[in-house]
Amino acid sequence: QQQVKQSPQSLIVQKGGISIINCAYENTAFDYFPWYQQFPGKGPALLIAIRPDVSEKKEGRFTISFNKSAKQFSLHIMDSQPGDSATYFCAASPLNRDDKIIFGKGTRLHILP
Amino acid sequence: GAGVSQTPSNKVTEKGKYVELRCDPISGHTALYWYRQSLGQGPEFLIYFQGTGAADDSGLPNDRFFAVRPEGSVSTLKIQRTERGDSAVYLCASSLTPSGTYEQYFGPGTRLTVT
Numbered sequence: 001q002q003q004v005k006q007s008p009q010s011l012i013v014q015k016g017g018i019s020i021i022n023c024a025y026e027n028t029a030f031d032y033f034p035w036y037q038q039f040p041g042k043g044p045a046l047l048i049a050i051r052p053d054v055s056e057k058k059e060g061r062f063t064i065s066f067n068k069s070a071k072q073f074s075l076h077i078m079d080s081q082p083g084d085s086a087t088y089f090c091a092a093s094p095l096n097r098d099d100k101i102i103f104g105k106g107t108r109l110h111i112l113p
Numbered sequence: 114g115a116g117v118s119q120t121p122s123n124k125v126t127e128k129g130k131y132v133e134l135r136c137d138p139i140s141g142h143t144a145l146y147w148y149r150q151s152l153g154q155g156p157e158f159l160i161y162f163q164g165t166g167a168a169d170d171s172g173l174p175n176d177r178f179f180a181v182r183p184e185g186s187v188s189t190l191k192i193q194r195t196e197r198g199d200s201a202v203y204l205c206a207s208s209l210t211p212s213g214t215y216e217q218y219f220g221p222g223t224r225l226t227v228t
Contacts, residue, residue, distance in 0.1 A: 006155075034216075043117070043204050043219025044156065089155045099144060099208070100169065101217065103155030 003027055004092050006104030014112050019077040021107045023090035026071065030092040034101065035064065035075050038087045044103075047088070048075070080111045115139070117220035119205050125226045126195055134190040134223045138207030145188050146217060147180055148204040156204055162188060195227045 005024045013019045023033075034049035050057045050064045050073065057064045063076040077084055090104045118137045126132050138145050144163055148156035158172040162182045170180075177195075182188040192199055202224050206217040 004155075041221060043206070043221055045219065046216040049216075091155070099146070099161055099217075100158060101156075102158070105153070106155050 002105070003102050004090060004104040006090050006107060008107060009105070010108040010110070012110045012112060013080045015080065015082060017080050017111075019075075019080045019084065019109055019111070021075045021088055021090065021109070022072065023074065023104055024070075024072045025092050027092070027094070028071070029094045030102075031095045032093040033064070033066065033073050034091050034093075035062075036089040036091060036103070038089065038106075044089060077109075080109075082111045082113045085109055085111050117205055117207055117218055119203075119220040119223050121223060122221065123224045123226075125228060128195060128197060128227055130195050130227075132192050132195055132225065134192075134203050134225070136188045136190070136205030136207075136220060138186065138188070138205070139218055140186075142207035142209055142218075143185070144208045144210060144217075145182060146206040146208075147188070147190050148206065148219075150202045150204055150222065152201075159190075192225075195225075197227045200225055200227045 007022050035047045036044035037047045038044040048059050048062050050066050052068045055066050061078045066073045087106045087108050089106045091101045093101050120135045146161045147159040150156045160170040160180050161168050165185045177193045179191045202222040204222045206219045208217045
C-alpha cells in the first residue's frame with residue numbers, strides 16, 4: 001500500500017513557467033510533509049517542508065500548498081529554470097517521528113530552456 | 114564542510130555473495146539512517162540508529178539484511194546471500210538529532226548490482 005501518492009510521474013515545463021506537483025496521503029497520523037529534490041547521482045536534499053497547522057509555506061520560488069481536509073499537498077515552482085530540472089519527491093512523517101520519512105515515487109521535472 | 118560519504122559508490126556482486134556497504138555521517142550527527150532506492154522509486158526506509166543502537170529497524174526486508182554502528186559514527190549495512198532483487202541504490206543519511214527541526218542529509222548512495 002502506497003502511503004504517499006505523487007503525480008505526475010514526469011513533467012515538462014517551459015522556462016519561466018510554473019511547475020506543479022501534487023501529492024495525496026491517507027494516514028491522518030502524518031504531521032510533517034517535506035519535499036526533496038534529487039539530481040542524478042546525488043542523494044535527495046530537503047527543499048522545503050510544512051506542518052498541517054498552516055495552509056501555505058513559501059521559500060523563494062518554491063511554495064507548498066496544504067489542504068488538510070482533502071489530505072493533499074502540492075509543490076509550486078515559480079519562474080521555473082533549467083537548473084530546476086531534477087526529480088522531486090514529496091514525503092510525510094508520522095506525529096513525533098520526523099525521522100521516519102515516507103517518500104512518494106517521485107516526479108521527473110524537465111525545464112525547457 | 115564534508116557531507117555524508119558512502120563507499121563504494123558502485124558494487125557489482127554475484128547472486129549469493131555477501132556485501133558490506135559503508136556510511137560515514139557528518140561529524141557530530143547522532144542519528145543515522147539507511148534507505149533503499151529502487152529504479153524509478155522514492156527512497157524506502159530501512160533502519161535508523163540513534164548513537165550506537167538501532168532505534169527502528171522495521172524497514173529491513175528480511176534477516177539477510179543487518180546494519181551496525183559500533184562506535185556511534187560510521188555504519189555498515191550488511192547483506193547476506195544477495196539476490197537479484199537486492200539491486201538498488203542504498204542511501205545513507207544523518208541528522209544532528211533524531212527528530213524535530215534537524216533535517217536529514219543524504220549521501221550520494223552506493224549502487225548495488227547483483228548479477
